[in-house]
Amino acid sequence: MTRRKNTSKMLALFLGSAMISASAYADNSTTDSAKSVANSAGQAVDSSMNKVGDFMDDSTITARVKAALIDDKSIHSTDISVKTENKAVTLSGSVESTEQKEQAVRIAKEVKGVSTVNDKLSVANEQPASLKGYAGDTAITSEIKAKLLADDIVPSRKVTVETSAGTVRLSGTVASREQAERAVEIAKAVTGVKTVKNDLSVQ
Known part of the structure; x- marks a missing residue:
């Protein structure tokens, strides 16, 4: 009889311990799950904040560039558009000179x-x-x-003049080599002429 009572007590203690362990495991699982959810939520918030931060940075940069352009009195900043994306600034619009263009880029x-x-x-x-x-x-x-027309030596009506990138080509007919050389001399003396190609034929 006493042995049965002892056995019953031991069984009760074992079951009690098992229930406590199960409860503790459930509590731990719930806590871990809650921590996991919290961490995921935190990461999502951090990601969103980073995106907002990037957007704010671009907006701030744009505002700073515009302010700097306005402060420079040598540039008409109202004709300049400023756009920023991932901290890369794009300047568009028009300025009055190459110097203003270079200055705007330098300021940005x-x-x-x-x-x-x-x-x-x-x-x-x-x-x-x-x-x-x-x-x-x-x-x-x-x-x-x-100049050929005003010259008394060269028969200008028979001379064709073509110019490409500063290179002059003379073609047509003249009565002598002297006329051809004179035409070349006249062409070379004109400002902007780089070279003269003599395709004149003597007849």
Whole structure:
């Protein structure tokens, strides 16, 4: 009888310990799960804050660049657009001179937080190089023709003048070698002429 009582007590103690262990395990599992959820939430918040921070940094950089441009009285900043993405600043719009363009880029580069500056500024009333070259060649051709026409030696009506990138080509016919050489001399004397190609034939 006494042995049965002892056995019952031991069984009760074992079951009690098992229940306490199970409860403790459940509590630990719940705590770990809560910690995991909290950590995930914290990481999500940190990520969101980083994104907001990046956005704020770009906005701040843009504001600082605009303020710096306004402070420089040599630049008409109202014609300049400033955009910042990942700390890279892009300047667009127009300025009055190449000097203002270079100054605007220099100012933007000096602003704290700027990693690089993309220069998309244009100079007002500045012709593309191709148009400048074309205008120069046309002027050279016209001046050579005028000088040939005024010359008493060269039969200008029989001489064709073509200019490309400062290189003049003379073609057509003349009566003598002297006339051909005279035409070349006249062409070489014109401002802007780099070389003269003599394709004149003597008849």
